[in-house]
Structure formats: structure tokens, C-alpha cells
Amino acid sequence: MTQLHAAIQEVTERIKAKSADGRRDYLERMQAARMQKPQRTHLSCGNLAHGFAACDANHKQALAAESAPNIGIVSAYNDMLSAHQPYADFPPIIKQAADEVGAVAQFAGGTPAMCDGVTQGQPGMELSLFSRDVIALSTAVALTHGMFDAALCLGICDKIVPGLFMGALAFGHLPVIFVPGGPMPSGLPNAEKSRIRQLYAEGKVGRAELLRAESESYHAPGTCTFYGTANSNQMMMEAMGLHLPGAAFVNPNTPLRTALTRAATQRAAEITAQGNDYRPMGEVVDERAIVNAIATLVATGGSTNHTIHLVAMASIAGIRIDWTDIADISRATPLLARVYPNGQADVNHFQAAGGTGFVIGQLLAAGGLHGDVETVIGKGLSAYAREPWLSEGRLDWRDAPAESGDRDVLRPANDPFDSEGGIRLLTGNLGRSIIKVSAVNPQHRVVRAPAAVFDDQDHVLAAFKEGKLHRDAIVVVRGQGPRANGMPELHKLTPALGVLQDLGFKVALVTDGRMSGASGKVPAAIHVSPEAASEGPIGRLREGDIVSLDSEKMTLTAEVPVAEWNARPQWRPDPRKSAFGFGRELFASMRGTATTPEQGAITLLGAA
Template sequence: MNPQILEITNRIIERSKKTRGEYLAKIEQAKSSKVHRSQLSCGNLAHGFAACSKQDKAILKQLNHSDIAIVSAYNDMLSAHQPYETYPAIIKKAVNETGGVAQFAGGVPAMCDGVTQGQPGMDLSLMSRDVIAMSSAVALSHNMFDGTLMLGICDKIVPGLLLAAMTFGHLPTVFVPAGPMPSGIPNKEKARVRQQYAKGEVGEDTLLEAESASYHSPGTCTFFGTANSNQLVVEIMGLHLPGASFVAPNTELREELTKAAATQVTRLTQQNGNYTPVGKMIDEKSIVNAIVALLATGGSTNLTMHIIAFARAAGIIINWDDFGDLSNATPLMTRIYPNGFADINQFQEAGGMALLFKELIGMGLLHQDVETICGPGLDKYTQVPTMVDGKLVWVDGTDVSGDLEVIAHPDQPFKKDGGLKVLKGNLGRSVLKTSSLRPGQEVIKAPAVVFEDQHDLDIAFKAGELDKDFVAVVRFQGPKGRGMPELHKLTPPLGVLQDKGFNVALVTDGRMSGASGKVPAAIHLVPEAIDNGLIGKVQTGDMIIVDGITGELTLDVPESELAARPQAQFTAQNEHVGMGREMFGFMRNNLSGAELGACSLFVEDNT
């Protein structure tokens, strides 16, 4: 085992002793030696199975077979979640064949950041994670269930489901993916058209044609943003079946994997004598494995908040220093867009998760003494699922990369570190994704240009006011300010300016999305502007240093001058109204800082 990773793991275990102990005691108290519905009164139970078939009612009356909850993020507007429409029937049949029952316990909302980018609805995106967690809690609150199947994929949905899964940690839980859509136009071409549009060289018809050729069918978007980073993290933690993450929807293999997931959760229940509660299964080592895999693949920066939040739900306390130190110990092993130009299907073809597991295990980067839904250890996850004579089987995965430009050889990683830098300085603490930066762009020292709305930057860009070296400071975008919307709309104009030869960077208390790319972006800044962070005193023309090598984030203004400056005031309260945003004030006001997971669910963390 890599000694640096072992040392970081041990400090997390030590730091989490009290909270983890309290958590394990909680889930121990919640477990039952019998089916959970045995605790219900006759009236309770009658309500719980009133709509079931006669066969299922008979099973549920006997109190000796498992009842499995289905919690689904299905809707048919989101391409990634549309395939889930048919899953409940498949799952119910598979669980029936084991002698048990599966009930659709509840649906959770699922919004798409791709649809809401730059729109008012994006201000609800991060908060939707906590809503999903609470919606799942409502679904599971009936105490009818002995295990859970979680159906979700995209940005805030999987983290929300994980928050709920850890909260109901006494239940065995299996996550059920749906897979990526087929590859569309190359990511390099998509990025080129976006920048052409930003420069005014093509119109909306050309841009829409390119976007539609990229996002074009049921399935997850194929770039390595938060959705696919979620899937990778869930599989690394052993919550997916081996190799399940990136199998295409609407295929025989995908359907058989769904059936197998339904069967597998019944094997983990108390009734089957192999009780594996998810809250005990996921421990400090599982969380470290998740972070290592995220860093080794250059995954989404959003997970620097989400992993902190769902780990906290399991009593495990991690912070950005853990991410930064693990990044120093973890080489970059994949190039998937925006950290390269391959998509997730090309990653799958090059060897996929099975090869990634083999390489990370072989390099001593993953803890193998962990539990998974398939039992102890990670060996099963070096195998790939396939169909043989109409049956689902697992076979050994490849030992060598099918494309060394997508998955590197362990002796020749793409970078010696995981491409995530924690920045610290008088401006506060922030994270910077360095894995996608061009050589020479790791350090930017330039005057600030201050904005309080991402759309104002686009206006200045189109007016030709930004043809220069500068650091864009976009503030009041943090959790308590705007709800921390993604600022992905900034990528094309900043990318155009970078291509013109200007040294540009971004500093913001907002998010830049799982698609953070070639522009240096110091994001998730804490303290945020609305919490009197120093970003609220920055003025246009101030010199700022963003250093992705040393980790410096400095506002180069004398302390005496800063002390005399007034703090900027949030003046966009009107942005809290419309598109449902007025309903979320209670949650927005209680969100913790980004390094605490930007979460409203843990009151003690928000004080």
C-alpha cells in the first residue's frame, strides 16, 4: 500500500473516531433481526401492501421474506434517466424469483445542469441534492423495507441518493446505473463550435446542430463530467456490480445487469444470513478509494463537495487537505474530455473500470481490505460482465490499455499527480483542477476584473473589453449567495481569450462544473462573499496570484488598504425570486461552506 495514502487514511480514521462511532451505534440500533415490517401494526402493514398483488400480499404477510425498496430518479426529459422507465418491472420480477417483493418506494426529482446552464433554474441545482436526499428519506421512512435499490446517475442525484443511503445505513443498498448514450460528434469538434459561437463566427443554428449531435439519445452524456464521475466513484466503492457503470442502455447486457443487481441486494439482507448494511460497508478506506479513483481519472470538481457531504452522513470527516494530499500521491491515469478528447465510451473500449481497478491496485493506490456488495476485496471488480449463451457471466478484464492515449500504462502516467490543487492564501481556500491545464497556464498573475453575475462577463467579452491579461472575479455565487450555480457558460469566452494568447483565470465562490477545462479556475472559494470573505473586497485592477504549482491564492493589496475598504454587499436578492427560487430561501440560508459539503442537512456543521 502506498505509504502516503495509508498515512492519510489513518489520519481520517483518527479524526473520525467519535463521529464514526456514534454513526455505527445509530445504525446498529436501527437494524432488525426480523423483517422490518414485523415492527408495524396490522393497520400499518395493511396500508403498506394494500395495492400489492395477491401473491405479493401473501409474501409480505408471512414476515420471512425481504421487501426491497426501489427509489428512482426516473423522468423522461433527462436522457440519462429515461431508460429507468422500464426498470421497476424488471426489478420486481427478479426479486419475486428470489421469493421476495420489491415495491416502488418513491421517486426523487432529477434536474439537468445541461438544461439549466446560465438559466435561473441553475440556482436550484446544488440544493436539489439535499432535496433528493430528503425525498429518499421520506420514501424509506415507512419502515417496510429490508434493502434498497437506488436508481440515479447525474450531477446532484447520485450524491443525494448517497446521502440518504448513508442516513439509512442499516439497510443493504445497491446502486443501479443505466449507462452512457452512444458517442456523438467528437468532443474536440463540439468545443470548437462553442468557441466559434462565442466569437460570433457561427450562429445559433450551427451551435444547436452541434449540441444536438453530441447529446442525441437516451443515456448519460459521454463527457467525463459529474454524472460519469459519480458512476466511477460508486463502482470504486463497491456499490455497483463489477463493470456495470458504463454499459449502454437498452441492451441485453444492461437488462441482465439490472436483474442481477436486484437479485444481489436480496443476498445482503438479514433474512439471507449475509447481512451487509451499507453504512458499515462504506468506511474510511472506501471513501479514500473513491477520492483516489476520482483523482486518477481527472474527475469532476463537484465531487470535492459531494464526497465530503455523504462521508459526513456516515460519520466520516474529510476535508480539502485530504484531497490535496491524495492528489500528490496519485498519478493521472486517464485522459477523458475535458481532460483530453476521448469520451467515456472510448474509456470503456480501452479497458474501462476493470483495467482501472487493476492498475490502481497494482500501484498500491487502493485499499483492498474493504467490503463491497459482492463481498470482501476488489478482485471481482477486475472482471467485466458479458453475455455467454444468453447468460450473464464475468470474465477477466484486459491487462493492457487498448488505447494509451486514453488509459496510461502505470509506468507512464499522464501526470505524476492527480491534477487537483488546494489553493490557500489571504483570499481563502479554493480548489483548482490542474489536470486539463495547458503547459504554462498553471500560474497566472494578473489584474482583477470583478463581476457579480456571469452574464456580465459575457457582455464585457462581446464588447471587446476583455482582450487583455486578467483574473475574472465572479462573486456572490456561493451556496448562501446564489445557491452555488455552475458557471460553465464562462468557459467559451475565457477559452477564446486564452487562445488569443491572453493569460486569463477565474476566481469564484461558485462552481465551474464537472466540465472544468483548460482555463485555470479557482472555484468553491471559502469563505464566500456573502459570509464576508475577502473576495467581497476585491476591486477591478487589484493584482491576484493564482498559482497551481505552489497552491497560492493571493490578493496582492496591502493589509492596511484592505482593512479600510468596505465589504461589497449582495444586491441581487431579486435573483432569489422566480423559477421556484423563492421556495428555497430556508435551505439556501443554511448551506454550509463548500469545504463542509455545501450541505443544509448537518446543523452542527453550519454553526
């Protein structure tokens, strides 16, 4: 076995040390919840009768006789999200596959699934981050009936997989397999989509042409094909051993996709506490699995949103991580993939070039991953360096390619695109923040310029259209943290800032909000903590202050004399601005209790 990289080992041991008490308590709770016999045997007759009232006679008999494992289906299906629309057909497939191995499958419950692509730049986006915790609660409600011996979680997109993950971990004594739906086929090339967006931002094309380009990009059932948060989710589920190997990027409505869904169902039936190969989620997800998730995330240029989500996800299992851990793993992990926005390829091209199996195989060989972990299919991560295929109509696995099919998309660990993954931690008198430099050209990674201060992204765009930002500037958008307005993504700023950069201006973004998982070529110090609503120093910045964003020295500073800086009054956002409309009034308690982004922006009391 390849020796683990020293930095990966060091971070893992650090995480274990600070997680010791929380992890012990979690595992003790999960052990107490484990039952050798199905939990439904402890239900009263009235409880159980309610639990299988809608089943047919055979399934009633199986559940009453305790002879069959019962698999709970938790799905984020809706037919407005392209990624989740294929899930409409999954329950019948799952139920038939369960029947074939003497198991039962019941649809346990649904969770909400909002689309950031629809709400981007709209008031509804202020509910997006908090929807993760709502999904976690919904998953817990689905599984709390005590009817199930294992669960299948059906979800793909941004907050949905983290929410399902968190809710399922609360039932970590159960085996859980995540069942993806796959990406849509490739549409309009990413370079052309970006070109049209920038032309629209400059007023050179109209809405009709923009809508045509967007429709040709997002055009079919399946996940959006850029490498944002949704597809980063899938990479991490592979690395944590919660998928069947290679399940992430198989297109929807194909024979291979159906075969993987069937196989996931039948595997779930095999790994319950009543069998001989018990694999509870709470033991699969340990400190090593979290480190593996971080390593594959940064090796593929994944979404910065996971510097928030992974912290929250790990916390449910009693594991404590922070941005220093993530940044240290990123510095020790080579960048192996260039997928849009870190390149021009999409995830279908990534899959064709070698996909998840190639990445995991390369990292394992380089000592960049813990190989000795538990997964839903067995001991060791090496099985995830394989890929699924249909051999004479039957599902099988073969070794992933040893060589990249396209070195412009995937590189081996001994010849990477970069020696590091690209997620860095910035510190200074403005607080702590995250920057992703993997898509930023080296000449743009250091920016020193006057601050242009805003408290609303629409004000930024208005200033851009009026020509007021056609200069060197660090655009500061404050009042965008979880306690201010739910921490919406500010992705609609990307085209305008990209135009300014292309015009030769030195430009960067500094914000206590989020950028999309699709953030790209403009340097952006995001998640600045503490946020302005918590009296963070970003609230002391004033128009014209010189700000230095240096992602090489990993600093973010306002060049203001200390005495003047300390004497300045603190700006805080008006809480009434995001208090009402689009359901925001219902989320006031979440805004009031959310932890910092580095703590996961979590609103579930006691979880963090």
C-alpha cells in the same frame, strides 16, 4: 497483497482520527436500527395492510408471512433527462427478477432529478446544488415506511447520486445497491463540439449551427458522454463497491444492461439481515471506501463538484474529510485517464480501452487503493478489477484488460499521463479554493494579471462581447456561493475564456461559485471560501488589483498592501437578486443555513 501507498495510508489514518466520535455514533445508530426479522413485522396490522394493499395476492401472502425479503426501489426517473429516461423500464425488470428468487420489490418512491445541462446559465441553476439535499430528503421519505429489507437506488447524474447516497446512508442498516443506466452512444466528437461553441462565442456561427452541434452531441437516451460529474459519480460508486462490478458504463437498452439490473436485484435479496451474508450500506461505506472514491476520482480526472459532494456524502456516515485530504490523495495518485474535458475521448472510448476495471486494477497493483474493503458482492475490491459480459446469454465476469486498449485514453500506473491526479488546494489571502489542473497545459498553470471583477456571469459575457476582456486578466466572479445564490455552475463562461486564452492572453477565473464537472483548459480557482456572502476576502477585491494564481506553488493571492487590504469595506451580494423566480423563493432557508463548500455546502441540520 500490494502494500498501500504511504500517503494514502497517512490520509486514511488522519480521517479516521478526526472522524472517530462521529463514526462511532453513526454505527451505534445503525446497529440499533438493525432487525433480524423484517422491520414490517413491527408494524400494526393496519400499517402493514396499507403497505401491501396494492400488491397481488402472492406478494401479500409473502409479505404477511415474513417469508420474503422486500426490496425498495428509489428512482430518479423522468423522461426529460436523457440519463434517467431508461429507468422507465427498470421497475418491471426488477420486480420480475425479485420474483424469481422468492423476493418482493416495491417502488418505494421517486426523487426529483434536474438537469444541469438544461439549466446551465439559467435562473433554475441556482436550485441545482440544493437539489442534492432535497433528493436526500426524498430518499429518506421513500424508505421511512419500514417495509423494506434492502434498497436499489436508480440514479446517475450530478446531484442525484450524491443525494440518493446521503438519503440511503440515513438507513445504513439496510443493504443498498446503486443501479446505473449507462451512457448514450457516442455522438459528435468532443473537439468539434468545443470548436463550434468557441466559434459561437466569437459570433462566427449562429444559433442554428450551435444547436445542430449540441443536438448531435446529446442525441439519445443515456448519460452525457463527457467525463463530468455524472460519470464521475459512476466511477466512485464502483470504487466504493456499491455497484455490481463494471456496471457503470454499459449502454442503455442492451442485453448486458438488463442482465446487470436483474443481477443487482437478486444480489440485494441475498444480503439482507435475514440472510447469511448481511452487507449494510453503513458498513460498506467506511473511511477506506471514501478514500478509494477520492483516489479513483482524481486518477481519472474527475469532477471538481465532488470536492463538495464527497464531503457531504461522507458526513452522513460520520466521516469527516476536507480539501486538504482530497488534495493530498490527488498528489499521491497518478493520472491514468484522459477523457473529455481532460482529453478528446468520451466515456464509451474509455470503456472500450479498459474502463473502470482497468483503472481499479492498476490502482490496486500500485498500492493506490484499499483492497481489503467490504462491497455489496463480498470482501475485497479485486472483484471490481473485472468486467461483466454475456457468456452464451448468461451474465458472467472476466478479468479486465491487463493492457490499455488505447494509451491516448488510458495508461498504466507505471506510465501515467501525470504523476498526480490534478486536483489541488490553493491558499492565500483570498481564502481556500480548489483548482483542477489535469486539463490545463503547464504553461497556463501560473497567471498573474489585473483583476476584472464581476458579480454576475452575464456581465462577464457582455464585457467579452464588447472586447473589454481582450487583455491579460483574472476574471473574478463573486457572490456565487451557496449562501448568496445557491452556488450555480458557471460553465457558460468556458467558451469565452477559452477564446481569450487561444488569442494568447493570460487568463484565469477566480470565483466563490462552481464550474461544471466539464471545466477544462482555462485555470479556474473555484469554490473560494469563505464566500463573499459570508464576508470572505474575495469581497475585498477591486477592479485592477493584481492577482496571482499559482497552481504550482498552490497559492491564490491579491497583491495589495496589508493595511489597505484590511481597511477596505467588504462587498456582499444583494440577497434580493436571487430571492424570487423559478422557485428560488422556496429555497431561502437553504441559502440561509448552507455550510461552506469545504464543509459540503450541506443544508441538512445536524448532518454535518
